[in-house]
Amino acid sequence: MCGIVGAVAQRxxxxxxxxxxxxLEYRGYDSCGVAALAGDRLERARSVARVADLAAQVEQSGLGGETAIAHTRWATHGAPVTVNAHPIFSCDEIALVHNGIIENHEALREELRGQGYEFVSQTDTEVIAHLVHLLLKNHAAGDLFKAVRLATKRLHGAYAIAVFRKQEPHHVVGARAGSPLVVGLGNGENFLASDALALAGTTDQFIYLEEGDVAELTLDGVNIVDRDDAPAQREVRTVTAYSGAVDLGPYRHYMQKEIFEQPRAIADTMEGVAAITPELFGAKAADTLGRVDSLLILACGTSYYSGLTAKYWLESIARIPTQVEVASEYRYRDSVPNPNALVVVISQSGETADTMAALQHAQSLGHQHTLAVCNVATSAMVRQTALHYLTRAGTEIGVASTKAFTTQLAALFLLTLTLAKLRGHLDAAQEENYLTRLRHLPAALNSVLALEPQIIAWADEFARKDNALFLGRGLHYPIALEGALKLKEISYIHAEAYPAGELKHGPLALVTEAMPVVTVAPNDTLVEKLKSNMQEVRARGGQLYVFADADTHIGNGDGIHVIRMPEHYGPLSPILHVVPLQLLAYHTACARGTDVDKPRNLAKSVTVE
Incomplete structure (x- = not known):
């Protein structure tokens, strides 16, 4: 969600x-733009189309400069039109880009209007630009670094900003609070970005700014101060993990590529796991995990569904009480904190604003035991939790998460086994059996991926529908939720998911011939109950599309369409059963001609509330 890139150089x-x-296109955006210092003038190009259109504008106009900032915007304040696209100018002197939301923008806008500033956009970003300009004149004696520091103390909300002024060539200032920003170090040149991926191939030396940091970039180096204006020394990290990550290869879309990368992603996530041990989650994890008496899982979207799945594992295998909360709701209600609970936050990026805020809220309530399940080692979430497990899914470009979800499930299953072992609920034979199944997952996933041709045939039918219902029971109910989410995210078909036993309590009223009902049917203890629920659908004329394990004895028939899963996988079955749901959503979206990797109105990394 929104992207920033900036630079000072001698080229x-x-x-x-x-x-x-x-x-950064994968993060989702509605408009994009770039501004550069060309001699003594600010020049910019902006587009409400894709970055390719912006690149064409830049080439046609000859826009260039050695001091520049660029941005992709996901609209919050103001429609996605050119006048609201970044970079935003103030008085033809200041150029500024901004990720995040300024909560007190209305009060600041009125104050600035009183000072004679005119607003040409509807963005909260223009407030920041004018505020920096005002402070630069009246309080900072023409020092942009000081003006930005003063401005940030007036801002309420979340932001990452990059700004330069025409009077100071080779000088860019950045600041962050609640939204990620990194500094890239070069030889006689320096960079800013909201994600290190933006600078892949340009530099591999990065400084991850901390909450409240303000940084000034010049040709000679980088100067950073913290929220108290004290000089700050931040670690320089070498980040080289992005090579080849954005190449599509033989695939039609990134989502398809990432679905087929899941066997490798699971194998990488399991790499080095020779035994179940607390040290998988940190050198000092044994003491913490051995003392906690419950879990509180905080997450959003797909990550929330991975937490719901883990709840079944944690309570049935580890015998530990587990509560799963939507992160965006958790901090806005009165809850009863338990200092002995382990707070688990789950996020692909490790920068999800709602989940980060929920973590901070939990810590403010006295929760000290924290653990992150995350795909990015350098993320704020990993840095702010005591323990963590890195999922090693690799870069995920498609907005609809696939391999991040299955690797989260693998990590959460390892956490389940670790807690079970510490609590005396996992003997050596069980441990070896589970580890064997985990190691076999990549091969099992490859067998599921081989079902793609059958799923494509179903997708052609689904593409003509406007609604769909997903059913699952027990451990597979969260998988039904995830399947419905995937379908609605990228195909724009309205989809809902329910526990199959809830059919009679409302959803059955929706079932007609026009309503496809997708059913997740593993051969578990609830399969006979599930068959009864399926008959309820058939009795009302509903069309069933069933992903069934081989030994469930569910066959094709009138109004019942079955794709046979290769094998039953016990407690790990959700990791296999979600893959055909991903493929069904993907191929349905392809058949409907939607923008699969960048669905409308959605962003990959949700860095604002």
């Missing part, structure tokens, strides 16, 4: 920044 950096925006 034209505009093409580097536009390429950086292209690398």
């Amino acid at each position: 034209n950096v505009v093409s580097i920044l536009v390429e950086g925006l292209r690398r």
Whole structure:
């Protein structure tokens, strides 16, 4: 959600920044733009189309400069139109880009209008630009670094910003609070970005700014101060993990590529796991995990569904009480904190604003035992939790999460086994059996992926529908939820998921011939109950599309369409059963001609509330 790239150099950096925006397209955006210092003038290009259109504008106009900033915007304040696209100018002197939301923008807008500033956009970002300009004149004696520091103390909300002024060539200032921002270090040149991926191939040396940091970039180096204006020394990290990550290869979309990368992603996530031990989650994890008496899982979207799945494992295998909360709701209700609970936050990016805020709220209530399940080692979430497990899914470009979800499930299953072992509920034979099944998952997933041709045939039918119902029972109810989410995210078909036993309590009223009902049917203890629920659907003329394990004895028939899963996988079955649901959503979206990797109105990394 929104992307920032900026640079100071002794060469034209505009093409580097536009390429950086292209690398950030996966985050989701409605408009894009770039501004550069051309001699003593601010020049910019903006587009409400894709980055490719912006690149064409830049080439046609010859826009270039050695000091520049660029942005992809996901609209919050103001429609996605050119006048609201970043970079935003103030008085033809200041150029600024911004990720996040400024909560007190209305009060600041009125104050600035009183000072004579005119607003041409509906964005909260223009408030920041004018505020920096005002402070620069009246309180900072023309010092942009000081003006930005003063401005950030007036801002309420979340932000990452990059700003330069025409009077100070080779000088860019960045600041962050609640939204990620990194500094890229070069030789006689320096960079800013909201994601290190934007600068892949340009530098591999990065500083991850901390909450409240303000940084100034010059040709000679980088100066950073913390929220108290004290000089700050931040660790320089070498990040080289992105090579080849954005290449599509033989696949039609990134989502398809990432679905088929799941066997490798699971194998990488399991790499080095020779035994179930607390040290998988950190060197000092044994003491913490041995003392907690319950779990509180906080997550959003797909990650929330991975938490719901883990709840079944944690309570049945580890015998530990587990509560799963939607992170965006948790901090806005009165809850009863338990200092002995382990707070688990789950996020692909590790920068999800709602989940980060929920973590901070939990810590403010006295929760000290924290653990992150995350795909990014350098993320704020990993840095702010005591323990963590890295999922090693690799870069995920498609907005609809696939391999991040299954690797989260693998990590959460390892956490389940660790807690079970510490609590005396996992003997050596059980441990070896579970580890064997985990190691076999990549091969099992490859067998599921081989079902793609059958799923494509179903997708052609689904593409003509407007609604769909997903059913699951027990451990597979969260998988039904995830399947419905995937279908609605990328195909724009309205989809709902229910526990199959809830059919008679309302959803059955929706069932007609026009309503496809997708059923997740593993051969578990609830399969006979599930068969009864399926008959309820058939009795009302509903069309059943069933992903059934081989030994469930569910066959094709009138109004019942069955794709046979290769094998039953016990407690790990959700990891296999979600893959055909991903493929069904993907191929349905392809058949409907939607923008699979960048669905409308959605963003990959949700860094605002």
